[in-house]
Amino acid sequence: MTWRAFLPIGVFLVLAVALFVGLGRNASIVPSALVGKPVPTFALPALDDQTRGFTSADLKGNGLSLVNVFASWCAPCRAEHPQLMALGQRDDVTLYAINYKDDPAKARAFLDKLGDPFAAIGADPTGRVSIDWGVYGVPETYIVNARGEIIYKHVGPIMPQDLEAKIVPLLDGAGS
């Protein structure tokens, strides 16, 4: 009886731990390829005459930015909107939006009802610019630093707990 006797149980334990960790991961969240990279180059037209167009130039040299991809037909977007309104109160981050495959009138009605925290809203009726951002569903939210690099991607709605646990600490840390 030497260490060999414990080998099978050792192998089992290592495998069990590795597989258990794998089980706990949420496989539906695709790891972002764009975090740490500069934002794609794009120029989106304004959603309507109440806002202005949104281009990649907006994201360079203007401090921290938050880019939210939303649509009026997307229910989780409604759920996260109060959190975006709260972020709109901060003066260290500018909020921008990409309106994904939406009817501009319906998008405006959505914002009239829930509030408009965005400095500019670009319309992406074909979803092409969103694909350049690596969007695979709405809502998705990106945080961009002053150099125009994506530092964080949030898939799905920003819920109050996400705001507290991830977004606000990130903004506080990046701003100082």
Added chain:
Amino acid sequence: MIARLMIMIALLMPLGASAIGVDEKQLDDPALEQQARAIMKELRCLVCQNQSIEDSNADLARDLRTIVRERLAAGDSPQEVKRFMVERYGEWVLLRPPLNARTIALWVGPLLFLALGGFAAWRLMRRETPQAPPPLSAEEEQRLKQILERDS
């Protein structure tokens, strides 16, 4: 007889319509369209995850199919089309992961386990094989003969 034939034909009809994306605008060059289909089979649909974009009817999959066709038509090689997707969605978008430092365990793991299992099985089987007894010495041979003769 004719009625039966009609029923059989009717039953076969829906099979042709089950392919996804047939209503989409395909490339004029059949060889290029073939190439596009091959690339689509290799790209993961990000919404439905375990389907390729070739057999997913998700909205995003359709958009990505359009991009695959456009880029091929514009003269991109299949590698360049795949790189376009990887730049946006990461290597995860490839249904067949490339062999690199991060995926080495994925590729070598199964072989390693097979080798380990094979080695363990070989060790076990060798231990179970009874050792052939050493041949009898001349003296023992003599005794055996005596015993056999005495008994008969």
